[in-house]
Amino acid sequence: MSGHTEDEGDERLAAEGEVALARLAIDSGDLTHAADHLGDAIIADPQLPELLEALAELCAAAGGPAAARELFPLDGQVYLGTAVCRAHVEAAAGDWDAAVGLLASAIQYEPDRPWAHAAWLAREDLPGLVDPDAVAQAVARATGALSDPLPAEPAEAVRPFHDFVQAVLARHGDHVLLLAMASGLTRRLGDTARAVELAQRAHRSAPGYLPAVMLGNALRADGRPEQALAVWEAELARVAPAGDDPSSYLAVDVAELYGTLGRPVEGLAWLDRVLAAEPGHPKAGPARYGLLHALDGDPAHLLGLADHHRAHPEHEYAQELLERLSSREPWLGLVSGATEATVNVLHQVLAASDTTRDTEVECTASTLEPPSSVLAVRLALPRSTVGYQAVGEPDPRLPLTGPTTRIWVWDGTSPRPAVAPPAPQSAELVRSTAEIFWPTVPAAYDHAVRLAGLPLDDLLGVLVHPPMPREDELGRALLAHQPELWVRAVQVFACLGIAHHRTDQPWEGSERRRVLRDLLLGPEDWVVEAAGFALVAIGWTQPQTRADVAALLQQRLHHAARARRTRVVTILRSLAALVLVAPWTSDEDRELARHLTAREDAADAEAAQQEDQEPERDQEQPEADEPDEPDAPKPEEPRPGRLRRLFGRR
Secondary structure: OOOOOHHHHHHHHHHHHHHHHHHHHHHHOOHHHHHHHHHHHHHHOOOOHHHHHHHHHHHHHHOOHHHHHHHOOOOOOEEHHHHHHHHHHHHHHOOHHHHHHHHHHHHHHOOOOOOOOOHHHHOOOHHHOOOHHHHHHHHHHHHOOOOOOOOHHHHHHHHHHHHHHHHHHHHOOOOHHHHHHHHHHHHHOOOHHHHHHHHHHHHHHOOOHHHHHHHHHHHHHOOOHHHHHHHHHHHHHHOOOOOOOOHHHHHHHHHHHHHHOOOHHHHHHHHHHHHHHOOOOOOHHHHHHHHHHHHHOOOHHHHHHHHHHHHOOOOHHHHHHHHHHHOOOEOOOEOOOOOOHHHHHHHHHHHOOOOOOOOOOEEEEEEOOOOHHHHHHHHHOOOOEEEEEEOOOOOOOOOOOOOOOOOEEEEOOEEEEOOOOOOHHHHHHHHHHOOOEOOOHHHHHHHHHHHOOOOHHHHHHHHHOOOOOOOOHHHHHHHHHOHHHHHHHHHHHHHHHHHOOOOOOOOOOOHHHHHHHHHHOOOOOHHHHHHHHHHHHHHHHOHHHHHHHHHHHHHHHHHHHHHOOOOOOOOHHHHHHHHHOOOOOOHHHHHHHHHHHHHHHHHHHHHHHHHHHOOOOOOOOOOOOOOOOOOOOOOOOOOOOOOOOOEEOO
16 A cells, blocks of 8 residues: 555656656756756655756756756745755755755745755764854744644654754754754654753853743743743843833733733733833733633623734734634634534434435424524435424514515425525535634634625525535535534525625615624524624624624524523524624623523533433423513624745745
């Protein structure tokens, strides 16, 4: 069996083709053209033996490696393949410092490629041929863009460079800058104890800002955050942070470490000092929102991060922090899950080993559920049927108001689409756009701009005629295990597409507002949640719409709260979550959302306990009396580190 993947085989074939063209160019004397082909070849397969042989042939044809340098110029726009070829040429010419530096730049730009797997980098005599200052600078360049810790694949790609640096340290063990930089590289490769040792040696030799920073980072990674705090606070006491002094960034790190330790109040004091000296500090302001969120979990602080980044797009840390805090949080970073009994049955059937797409299932639920749950069943098991025995009160088939947009009709308790399927090209664009995860709410809104040009009828059609999941690993997993998440993702992005419809129209009175309002206040369905999220996303990105969005969300939430007194409302918890991620809603509405969520959680816990104790009994329990919920007032109509990226792709 071959050890290469199909992609690796394709890359090797591409590299071999480029090498063949390069050799033809060398034979014809067109050395510049040959160099271009070798630059493309080394991108495709950096370790291809024929490539290195052809590079040696090119150097010979140019009159030697020193003369061949001009074939791989480093001025102006420099392509990655050009830089890596130049590194090999510099090594052949014996300019080891330049060769190592260029290799480090390639690692910085694309760390998961095996640039460091070069035979010359493993020469036993090389550590004695390089300047430790140059190596320290190269390590700083390479590690600047590396994640901490490195995943397995890039770690394996970078390891030969790390081994070379360790060999240089064996000869220059008192070089403070090299010790400090090597600590950072070693930490990223997971050897935190060694990273601490290297940083301690640097700090003992020359106590100061950089050794202190690296030592604190190593201690934190090694599971010793209190010791890291002590090192950093001692350094800050030595040099008080002020203005754009680098120590102000260290103060932010101290503050966030306090947050990690569960002591955000102490961290806020550090941030307040930085902001008092520099109100526009690019990290302290965003970090303050992060610590406030650590205190109470209020999404208002995440909205503050989004507003901060929109006002200061150059403050990239606000976006980074918002992504981190939104990750895997319902509606903030992923589509909320479904709770219908129909979906639970679907999961049980799909979990059976003998289930195929031809499996026929007859599912009967006691009371009517959102019709989109039927879409999920039929997506995975198209020959199945779903029936309902009764309709709860208030009737979930009825809209809250008299909408002009209808996507469902009912034949008794059987739902069917009220709109035609979308055009195939429209369905395919939604299929390629929909996601169950997104980095942030504004990112989801921005991603859906791809759908802005679709006809409104097609966006409505895809809500009730969802395309099949994409034919990739995630799509296959969703279809096999949780098809409802795909249906919900399609509906979410279709509604976000509606949010981009005719944005030339002012929000008040716009077609996009009218349609999203109709969907939000329409029959009880997953589309209600999707439209609600689209409205929330509009509010996150367009502050002038927030009051209107709050009023619309309020109307839907209060209706659901009243309906829950007499029947199950499967979308209630998700509606409450939408209100909570729209922090501009009223205090009373957010408190109601928290109360309803707690009630649903308690009911679920009670049902689970009863199921454990009496598995043979019917699990339905009479509803407890609920406190009066407030009547809903009618709504008014009417957005790198210091080392820059050096290279681009052809």
